[in-house]
Amino acid sequence: MNRIVVVGASAAGLAAAETLRREGYEGTLTLVGDEPLAPYDRPPLSKQILSGQWRPDRLPLRTPTDLAALDLDLRLGVAATGLQLTERTVRLADGTALPYDGLILATGVRPRRLPGEGAHVLRTLDDALTLRDSLGRGRRLVVVGAGFLGAEAAATARRLGAEVTLLEPAPVPLAHAVGAEVGRMLARVHRDEGVDLRCGTTVTEVTEDGVLLASGEVVEADEVLVAIGSVPNTAWLDGSGLAVGDGVVCDAYGEAARNVYAAGDVARWYNPLFEASMRIEHRTNAAEMGMAVARNLLAPEARRPFAPVPYFWSDQYDMKVQAYGFLRGHDEVAVVERALAERRFVAVYRMGERVSGALAVGMAPKAIRGWRQAVATGAGWHETVSPGDRPVLRP
Template sequence: MTSPPTRIVVVGASAAGLATAENLRRLGFDGRLTLIGEETEQPYDRPPLSKQVLSGAWKAERASLRTPEALAALDLELRLGHRATGLDAHRREVVLAGADRIGYDKLVVATGARARTFPGTENVEGVHTLRTMNDAVRLREEFLGLPRLLIVGGGFIGAEAAAVAREMGCEVTLVTDTAAPMENALGPVVGTMLADAHRAAGVQLETGTHVAEVLTQKRRVTGVRLTDGRTLEADVVLVGIGAIPNTEWLQNSPVRTGNGVECDGTLRAGERIWAAGDVASWPDEATGQRIRIEHRTNAGEQGLAVARNLLAGPSEAKPFTTVPYVWSDQYDMKIQVHGRPAGVDGLELVEGDPAERRFTALYHREGQVCAAIGVNSMRALRSLRPLVADRAPWPKTPGLAVPGPVMS
């Protein structure tokens, strides 16, 4: 039987790492607890970066996850501004930049993910990504100059930043390889609604194409060249083409990595090691396929699950299950999604009308409800969540108009 831990180290001081530390204390762990973060800022929330912080509705401090007093009450050894560069699992030590080593009895990997960059633009002025607080502050400063903004990528970050920039008065062009913004994530019905909303707000959409090259002059961005040969001028370029899990520091360790840290169903990644948040990959209970979720709510839920399982030990650990939840604010739309709508067989309207930007709908896959979406319909969407959680059978008859057939 493994002895109870006396020193736990959590690497990653964002939502998942902080949730793990808080829940360890809440569940009775009173030993030495170290929280290591690469950024110098105290733990903050990331979803507001492309919404309230970027728009200026919030000052940066408001995105902090906890007050200094609340952090102090956790009795943490908080090591901010320290990057993990290696793991010596044999000696049970985390290696930091500068060669410092932090010993542990049990380790939690919560290092998250970083923004994917466009090749060759690392030192080009005016080219931005949006993943950190510093990114959001720098990009907002650019927006205040009302530049010609070009956004590469039509996912959550690109679509939300486009809405903020237009509301601030910037000239905005959004380039996406899909037919509409967020179509890959939410499907063509929602994508069409979003495309109409962005065009109505004055965003120039360039769909079904890629950026082949970022154009520069004297190391300052001047525009882009598309794969179809056209060039588009820009003063500022925001690259929103996904994220890469931060696992490089685990090379040469026993921890298996692929698309993230490969955990078992309980989020255990190895002897005395667990993972949580954007970096964690685990087998989905429903499909058996390995998944990794970059959602804020998932980070918090996994922090709680890891704290429980770590203290319980492998023999008493319970599989992690979740109904993923994500939201997006664009113009007058609050878009909320329960479940995983990618790769579905279809989408059926429950109530409302996408043309009016107020509706709920269910996604289905292989005869089961797999996701639900609501636009400006918080209360109505809440009633559909149990169908997603239960993987309710999909009705044989198409064209669902009311939820009755699904709920029976």
């Protein structure tokens, strides 16, 4: 294999490129990124960058020296616009055609938007800096969407002194992901911090004065942040022949077609650990999958299924949320350490008869690490979580 192209210059794409070199690949290695910046970390955008705690120069994932050592054909500030599988060619927005023997797709996601003009989104460094320059004490911010990104941004803006209204269409924020009771606890934290959290509220449009609700009410704001989820960046693959369905569809090895793999937020793959197809938008998963598919591409005779225990974290106010496993679609939740009322606890999730995940709020990392093994081994629920002495919550 003489020419490998990695499309996407963020965590997954960089991890793939580094792994290829580490595993001994010496051929031409092209890394394509639509942003003009070298690969940088995105989780701090809604926290340290938005708050002004960090300068942008802390974001790069590698130093210029480290990047140079990879001997990359680096194509930054130019998007991929098409893929021809039969010709094994990637086309770029500048008209370039890149031939490849192996290809890794790591194009990530883009924010969903609402009708209307003037709203912020939060995906790139420019997005974060533009929003940060608009915030301050007494400024009115409406955040549409109380998922983890919206909640983090709301918490950061509140600490900056902004008046924050957080609008969420679901009855309970994040209930689909963490369960209704945990979602209610997180909602109480925001309200106690002074956020005007309104659930069961649908926004139809961004207006000059703020946002228009389905009820006809206008919620006025100086700034609006739309955080209603993301869309995988797959439009450029239209007509390529690759299967696309809420992401690039891959097998258990991350392969989408012969010698074509996908990694990170854009990849939908079959995770044999949970016997489910999944697409995960978390920083840790992106890096781990980038490494895994790079190895599988280089050594197909020794390739291994990508079967991770997903991990994610979120920082809101002084509270850290950490989770292992696959929490969506769970059947039961049980608190196994401390209590929700304390806002310090560990909760464990059941799917079928197995432990499928664990979540900790306000606890040291070691409090939840042991549960990772239970998820990884598919530990039985009844053998692991003692019945009767654990408060069971509604899913």
